[in-house]
Amino acid sequence: MSWNADLYKNNFAFVHQYGNSLIEWLQPQPGEQILDLGCGTGELTATLAGSGAQLTGLDSSATMIESARKNFPQLDFVVANAASFSLPMQFDAVFSNAALHWMLEKEQVAARMYQHLKPGGRLVLEMGAKGNVEALLEALEKAMQQHGYQYQPRWYFPSVGEYTSILEKYGFRIHQAHCFDRLTELANPENGIIEWFDMFGDYFFENIPADERLSILQQTQEALRSACFRNGKWYADYVRLRIAAVKH
Numbered sequence: 001m002s003w004n005a006d007l008y009k010n011n012f013a014f015v016h017q018y019g020n021s022l023i024e025w026l027q028p029q030p031g032e033q034i035l036d037l038g039c040g041t042g043e044l045t046a047t048l049a050g051s052g053a054q055l056t057g058l059d060s061s062a063t064m065i066e067s068a069r070k071n072f073p074q075l076d077f078v079v080a081n082a083a084s085f086s087l088p089m090q091f092d093a094v095f096s097n098a099a100l101h102w103m104l105e106k107e108q109v110a111a112r113m114y115q116h117l118k119p120g121g122r123l124v125l126e127m128g129a130k131g132n133v134e135a136l137l138e139a140l141e142k143a144m145q146q147h148g149y150q151y152q153p154r155w156y157f158p159s160v161g162e163y164t165s166i167l168e169k170y171g172f173r174i175h176q177a178h179c180f181d182r183l184t185e186l187a188n189p190e191n192g193i194i195e196w197f198d199m200f201g202d203y204f205f206e207n208i209p210a211d212e213r214l215s216i217l218q219q220t221q222e223a224l225r226s227a228c229f230r231n232g233k234w235y236a237d238y239v240r241l242r243i244a245a246v247k248h
Contacts (some may be wrong), residue, residue, distance in 0.1 A: 018182070019044045019097035019126065025176070025244050026124040028053040032092040035116060037082055038099020042068030045075055048095065055090075055179065058085060061100075083108035087114075090202040093122040094210055101128035101155045108164075110170040117247040125173060129179050129241035130159040136236060139206065147212060154203045160241060173248040182238045192234025193221040 008219060023044070028034055030052030040059030043065050049055040057077040059065050068077045077167045078087070083105035090206075094113050132155070141151040158166075160172040164174050186192030194217045197204070205213045228235050 018184075019049065022095075022097050022124060022242065023240065024125050026093060026122065028093065028095075033225075034093045034095055035087075035091045037075065037094055037096040037113065037117065038102070039068060040064050040099070042072045042075065042077065044095075045077075046072045046098055049075055053092075056087070056195070058087075064211065082112060085112055087116060090116055090118045091121060092118055093124065094247050096123075096125040096127070098126060101123055101132070103156055104156050106156055106158075106166055107170070110166050110172075110221055114170045114172065114247060117246055121247045123167070123243070123245045126240055127163075128155060128157045128241045129158050129239045130182065131237075131239040132157045132161075132217060132235055133238060135224060136196070139220045139223040140197065140201070140216070143223065145202070145215045145218070147222075149208060149216075151204070154201075157239075158241065163241060164243065164245075167243070167245055171248055172245040174243065175247045176242075176244040178242045180240055180242075182240050184238045186234040186236060186238045189232055189234065191221065193224055193236075194218065196234075196236060 026048075028048050030049040032053040032054050034048055034053045036055060036057045037127075039045045039059050040061075041056050045055050045057040045068065054090060055075055057065070057068055058080050059074060059077070060079065060081050062079050065077045068075070077086070082099075082103050090165075094117055100106070100109065117123065144151045160177050160179050163244045164177055167174065186196055188195045197217055197220070205216075208216070228237070
């Protein structure tokens with residue numbers, strides 16, 4: 001997966017903006033060591049650091065980390081895979097916003113998060129839940145099939161029970177879990193759905209010529225117009241899962 005860090009910051013700022021309310025679940029304290037797992041371009045990492053905590057941001061995308069280091073040079077950022085990373089310390093808390101659904105090796109990720117927490121350390125996360133962007137993906141699947149291409153799912157969107165069970169398996173005690181719908185406005189009023197797939201959906205088009213890709217995306221967007229276009233704006237049907245847990 002290649003990331004366009006500039007597009008992400010300019011037209012998908014809602015990712016970190018919605019994450020601000022997740023910080024209330026974490027309640028970071030001055031002097032705490034906190035790992036921001038899947039930190040992207042670092043905006044939430046910097047917000048967390050404003051509490052006086054000491055932050056480390058980790059992401060598998062070198063492009064995202066390059067942008068984070070450029071904009072927040074005072075913070076520590078690491079390029080690493082969440083399923084296999086090893087840092088020379090344990091943290092008071094692990095924080096993750098809108099990242100864990102990209103990590104298909106979910107059990108290995110859970111084990112790494114557990115290993116990098118101090119005893120009693122906190123885990124606070126938000127990720128896509130079962131049903132997330134379901135309308136968008138169903139429309140894309142139909143369009144791809146009509147063009148003669150096979151749709152392959154990419155993300156991991158678990159139910160509350162599914163993901164809390166994984167965390168419990170690796171030693172976490174769940175304190176709070178919340179699943180909720182969040183209809184999310186997209187920045188581009190003309191081609192919001194197309195731009196969403198341009199940002200997050202490169203995986204679907206790896207072997208599809210550019211002209212066919214555009215045709216598939218235009219067809220997908222038009223199929224969604226009645227459901228996802230309101231008052232001149234495009235929306236995505238997000239479903240989110242929030243969890244607060246501790247290392248038991």
